[in-house]
Amino acid sequence: MPKEKRIRTSDIWTLFTALNSEFAMCNMCKHKLSYKSTTNNLRKHILARHPTVALPTNKVPAINSAFSNQNEVKLFLIKKYIYY
Ligand SMILES: [Zn+2]
Numbered sequence: 001m002p003k004e005k006r007i008r009t010s011d012i013w014t015l016f017t018a019l020n021s022e023f024a025m026c027n028m029c030k031h032k033l034s035y036k037s038t039t040n041n042l043r044k045h046i047l048a049r050h051p052t053v054a055l056p057t058n059k060v061p062a063i064n065s066a067f068s069n070q071n072e073v074k075l076f077l078i079k080k081y082i083y084y
Helices: 040-049 070-081
Strands: 016-018 023-026 032-034
Touching: 023 040, 032 040
Parallel strands: none
Antiparallel strands: 016 023, 023 032
16 A cells, blocks of 8 residues: 555444545445545545435434444444444
């Protein structure tokens, strides 16, 4: 792999799988998206194609009320979309 850093801290990666340094695949619809230098495309995809899925960021309006904190929301998303 190129010089690119391997650390991906963005929570968006609970919803996407990185295929390489340029493309990521949506875990829900398997759509391939470019994410060169920014994950904004990935966030836009979630908002456009999966509006019922709350992004695991600071803002989780759709399901936030059902959970008391962000960690619970993350666990919920991980269980629902990664480990099923
Ligand atoms: Zn998708």
